[in-house]
Amino acid sequence: MRYEPWSCIRLCDNRSVGPAGRTSGERIVEVGTDFQASSLEVLSRARVTDIPAYLERIRSGRIAEIALLSTCNRFELYAATDDPEETLIALEREVRGLLGPNGEAELVIRRDEDAVAHLVAVSAGLESALLGEHEILGQVRRAHATAAKAGTAGRALDALFEHALRHGRHIRRALGIADLRRSLTEPAAGWIAKHVSEPERCTAVVVGAGETASQMAQHLRGLGIGKLTVVNRSLKRSSELAEAVGGRPEQFDRLPGLLPKSDVIVLATSAPEPLLTEVDVRRALPGRRRKLLVVDLGLSANAEPGVSQHPAVTTLTLSDVVALALADSNREPTVQAQTLIKEAVDDFGPLNGAQPDSSSSRAASTV
Numbered sequence: 001m002r003y004e005p006w007s008c009i010r011l012c013d014n015r016s017v018g019p020a021g022r023t024s025g026e027r028i029v030e031v032g033t034d035f036q037a038s039s040l041e042v043l044s045r046a047r048v049t050d051i052p053a054y055l056e057r058i059r060s061g062r063i064a065e066i067a068l069l070s071t072c073n074r075f076e077l078y079a080a081t082d083d084p085e086e087t088l089i090a091l092e093r094e095v096r097g098l099l100g101p102n103g104e105a106e107l108v109i110r111r112d113e114d115a116v117a118h119l120v121a122v123s124a125g126l127e128s129a130l131l132g133e134h135e136i137l138g139q140v141r142r143a144h145a146t147a148a149k150a151g152t153a154g155r156a157l158d159a160l161f162e163h164a165l166r167h168g169r170h171i172r173r174a175l176g177i178a179d180l181r182r183s184l185t186e187p188a189a190g191w192i193a194k195h196v197s198e199p200e201r202c203t204a205v206v207v208g209a210g211e212t213a214s215q216m217a218q219h220l221r222g223l224g225i226g227k228l229t230v231v232n233r234s235l236k237r238s239s240e241l242a243e244a245v246g247g248r249p250e251q252f253d254r255l256p257g258l259l260p261k262s263d264v265i266v267l268a269t270s271a272p273e274p275l276l277t278e279v280d281v282r283r284a285l286p287g288r289r290r291k292l293l294v295v296d297l298g299l300s301a302n303a304e305p306g307v308s309q310h311p312a313v314t315t316l317t318l319s320d321v322v323a324l325a326l327a328d329s330n331r332e333p334t335v336q337a338q339t340l341i342k343e344a345v346d347d348f349g350p351l352n353g354a355q356p357d358s359s360s361s362r363a364a365s366t367v
Helices: 051-058 084-099 112-123 135-150 155-175 185-195 211-223 235-245 252-258 278-284 305-309 318-328 335-346 358-366
Strands: 027-034 063-070 074-081 108-111 203-207 227-232 248-251 264-267 292-296 313-317
Touching (some): 051 084, 063 135, 074 084, 084 108, 112 155, 112 335, 155 335, 185 292, 185 318, 203 211, 248 252, 278 305, 313 318
Parallel strands (some): 203 227
Antiparallel strands (some): 027 074
16 A cells, blocks of 8 residues: 555645544545556455445444545545544555455555545546546535435535535636536547448447446437447336437347347446356357447446457457546646645645634635
8 A cells, every 4th residue: 555645746744634623633534546556457346335334334433434435447435533543554454355455456545635635636537537527526426425324424524525526626617627528438439430430320239328328328329320229127217318319228138139230339337247248249240240349338347358359349448448548638737736736725624623714714615
């Protein structure tokens, strides 16, 4: 596990940070990993089916408050505690238990200002694979809401998450990335566009009905795909998405039968096990010469590894998409970004429980 401040800013003192009214001994700590520290295969193991129960179990006498930010690209635990060292040990044990033994996942820990700076940067989309990616704002908001509903977020984490969201939005506006609405589905759609010469003659299938599947269906329509089918375990949900994008719905068990006439298959579900099997592909595509594009956006692979070995199949995985996004993003921090993060940290409530002055309170409310 490494100790690392936010990559774009270094804060050198050891002061505690916290919202007004907290005691001077309470500290903010974070333990986690992301796509930059661990592979997506490792991150896919971090499956918590009942997050409220998980947070309640972790919370102890020393860990006053706890929240989990879990996405396809990161798994991070944030805590308010009066014993940071013991809390860090406990949280490392929890994350290691999910992700695997030492060596497979590189964990990063952050204390106080570094934890605040990191969550602000995450909320601003500065720590995403695709710089400025907008979905993270909703994910941070939901992480806070889940902890609040579970009763494991109190005044300290309420202030931290609300502050990070407020300044994250402000930084996006200041850097001119607020209206980009960027998502990892964009490089995936761009990859498809490069591999499809006559989209109006192509048939595509989207498996899933969540946000990622919906975005991919819209991208495919934007590319001019001729025929679009939406497949989901719930016919009601596939029908709703199909209607929204001008496609047709199908039951999930029809997927193997759709393969022979398809040119593009997009897999975008949270299923823990593969949905598209090597046997399905081998039986559906005997002697096929026309390429079948398989775009697998599941954190846990939605297609078996053997699918990519079929001579007619060209695959794009979530790891490939992240690599495309990183290649397309300028990762060098600007002076403006560094300054905005520093200002956000300095503005995170008074230190050691001091009362805020009126100017800092007004500044925070206008961000």
